[in-house]
Amino acid sequence: MAEATKLFNQAEPPDDARRRAEWLRQEINKHNYYYYVLDSPIISDAEYDRLLRELMDLEQKYPRLVTPDSPTQRVGAEPQAQFRTHDHTEPMLSLANAFSEEELRAFISRACRMLKIPETEQLEYVCEPKIDGLAVSLTYVDGIFTVGATRGDGYKGEDITANLRTVKSIPLNLNRTWELAEKSERKFPIPTFIEVRGEVFLEHEEFRRINEDRSEKGEPTFANPRNAAAGSVRQLDPSVTSRRNLDMFAYAVGYVEGVTLDSQYELLEALRFWRFKTNPEIRLCSGVDSVWEFCREFDARRQALTYDVDGVVVKINSRRYQEALGSVSRSPRWAIAYKYAPTQAITIIRDIVVQVGRTGALTPVAIMEPVEVGGVIVSRATLHNEDEIKRKDVRIGDTVVIQRAGEVIPEVVEVVKDKRDGDEVEFQMPSNCPVCGADTERAPGEAVTRCIGIACPAQLAQRIYHFASRGAMDIEHVGPALVEQLLNAGLVHDPADLYYLTLDQLMSLDRMGEKSASNALAAIEQSKEAPLPRLIYALGIRHVGERTAQVLAEHFGTLDKLRNATEEELSAVMDVGPVVAASIARFFVQEETKMVMEKLRKAGVKPKEVTRPAKEEAVLGGKKLVFTGELQTLTRDEAEALVHELGGTASSSVSKNTDFVVAGERAGSKLAKANELGVKVITEEEFLRMVGK
Ligand SMILES: [Zn+2]
Structure with a gap:
């Protein structure tokens, strides 16, 4: 023992550091709770960051101070190759559904009959909004969060602990020294073992932000917040999950030791005391009529919430009654999910138009007779892509059922084929971009059709920003904000226009002084000599990333040789497959491409040619x-x-x-x-x- 102590003496933190770290952990967890759960922070972001910074510094100095529940441990885990399986301590059952008032009342009558109590008795029920997210299970041992898992098949889920750690409204430690300033609440002991269940979800605003981000990167967007939440929770790289700002409402307890909870309402109180986030819309109702009243009244109110709710979960409050009722065929007999009907309407498609996104993706959109769906008048619905239209066999002139769920733009559910009179017209994806006229292309294996025009106005901001970005021409001082300004002022129409900008033009922009203007000009000038691989990458040819650009530059040596290469010659290059070869060849035959290339040449853009060191001479040759x-x-x-x-x-x-x-x-x-x-x-x-x- 003495030996061991001596061995680690250096790393042993002094008492004051240990105490400070403990205090910081509690303090940060407290402010975390005020911010993410109560949504009413009591300190500024800067102060919060300062506390976190101090804790990180202390932990770096004394790594022994790092505890699994430290707020610094929410991020930073390594990506995994696959998820481990997690066996649930108690099965996570699914709920039976009710789709009408009759079905809801029948469920309650049945329960009363089984409990041998008259239906007229005002039994207590807890009504909880049914969040359209992903059910998860969180295990705490002695108050410390140890395992988080998906529901899976109810018996076995996936171990997603590292991902759930990044969800800020999930407490990492239930033991705490701080109390809420303004609330007196019932106290509960910290269970020695508890499995808490909840629903992970994304707020609408966060869902939109993620999709915007993905479409800018040319990645497929999520269809709805639920899919986005599920995709985020099941990320193998926790750092991706941590950027998604997931949230969670806790609503149930599986296996528990060290505390007895007599009712669902008491269970929710305990969850709140342990600092879980519970839904503020939850109501305790007495008798079946008040349950139905809540379901009806909440249907109108849920539209205004910042997350999707697709029903109400009705639970018999008393734990004693719950146990008496038990469960049957994997569903408890004491709870039911009342589901709201999706908001649908019938209308006629007048036309199908194509929108071109910032990444060149062509999205077909149905233009419809205006119709009211769920309190909103809509006249456009997304048709997603060519395959979707074929699958649903949607034609111009068709009568269709459309549906609006939560925040998502309406979509066409199905065609009412009985209403066809033979005048309907099938839709053809255009072979030329409706915005710029360049060719469109749909790569094998992809659902999306794209415009490949280098000067396409719909994609201009994205293309110019890519052209100037790091890894491409690396033009310092030319970021997204300046590109946006240049476009608004009509000063650039393609990436080559950057090289024709004058000092006066730049200085005419808002917030642009002489110094920043000449800095930007100097950076643009300097980029004329960027290495060839960077210029090839900067052109934004579909499927040509930095790696492929490097390979192409090494193989062809000059831009002209690459431009004049045939598809066969391109295919022959190592690492360049037929899809990429076709994409490159088509890119260079476009009129717009030729025009931009000529402008680049005239402006004096002359990339450095590539000579690669022989493999054996290179420092890391073949390693x-x-x-x-x-x-x-x-x-x-x-x-x-x-x-x-x-x-x-x-x-x-x-x-x-x-x-x-x-x-x-x-x-x-x-x-x-x-x-x-x-x-x-x-x-x-x-x-x-x-x-x-
Ligand atoms: Zn275009």
Whole structure:
């Protein structure tokens, strides 16, 4: 023991540091609760950040102070290869549904009959909004959050602990020293073991933000907040989940030890006391009539909520009655989900038009006879893509059923085929962009058709910003805000126009002084000599990322040779498949492309030609490296680019063919794998020395 203490003496934090860390954890958790659960912060964001920063610094200095429930542990876990299975302590049953008042009343009559109590008795029921999200289970041992899991089939779910840790309204520790300032509440002991259940969901605003972000990156968007929440919870990389701002309402308890809860309402009180977020709309009702009244009244109110609610869960309040009723065929007999009918309407499609998004994606949109759905007049519905239209066989002139769920734009559910008179017209996806006239393309295996025009006004902001971005022409001072200003002022119509900007033009923009204007001009001028791979990447050819641009530059050497290459010649390049080859060839034959290329040449854009060091001479010639953990001096992208530049390859998984694993801070599973396979592990410092930095 004395030996062990001596061994770790250096890392042993002094008492005052330990006390300070404990105080900081409590304080941060408290403010977290005020911010994310009560939605009424009592300190500024800056003060909150200062507390968090101080805790991070302390933990860095004394790593022994890091506890699993520390607020610093919400992010930072390594991506996983797959989820582990989690066995639920008690099965997570699903609820029976009621779709009408009759079905709801029948459920209650049946329960009363089984309990042998007269139906006229005013039994207590808890009515809870049914959140359209994803059910999860959270296990706490001695108050500490240990495992989080999906519902799965009710018996086995997936272990998504690292992802659920990132959800700020989920407490990491139920033991706390702070009380709410203004509320006197009933106290509950901290259970020695408890499994809490809740619904993870996304607010509408966050759903929109995620979809905007995805469509800007050219990724498919989520159909509704529920899908987005499910997709976020089941991310293998917790850092993606942490950026999604998920939320959770707790509403049930599975297995519990160390505390007795006599009713559903008391259970909710206890969850609140343990600092879970519970839904503020929950009501305790007495008798079946008041339950039905709540369901009806809430239907009108739910439209104004910031999240999707698709029904009301009605639970018999008394725990004693719940136990007496038990469950049958995987559903409890003491609870039912009353589901609201989706808001649908019937109308006629007058036309199908095509919208071009910022990434060039063509979306067919139905223009309809205006009709009221769920209190809103709508005249447009999305048809998603070509395949959707074919699958539903939607034609211009068709009578259709449309549906609006929550915040989502209305969609066509089905065609009323009886109403067809033969005059309906089938829709054709245009082969030219309706905005700029360039060719459209639909890559094999993709559902989306895109415009490939380099000067397409619909995509201009995105294209110019991409052109100037890091990894592309890397033009400092030309960011999204300036690009937006330039477009609004009509100063640029394609990426090449950047090279024709004058000082006067730039200075005519709002908030643009002479200094920033000349900085931007200098950066633009400097980019004329960017290396060839960066220019190729900057052109924004579909399927040509940084890696492919590098390969193409090395193979062809000059831009002209690449431009004049045939599809066959392109296909022959290593790592360039037929889809990519076709995409490149089509890009360069477009009139707009030729025009922009000519403008670039005239402006004096002359990329540096590429000469690649012979493999054996290169420092990392033929070597395979894997990076893991957080690097201190380089970003992951920079490090990987460096490896490539020096003749090596950077891969994302460790195998016995890996030459080196570079382990940064908090390296996880890949480091373990490397040790297991006997792969050489080096530090970031050793890596930098190796490459002569
Ligand atoms: Zn276009």
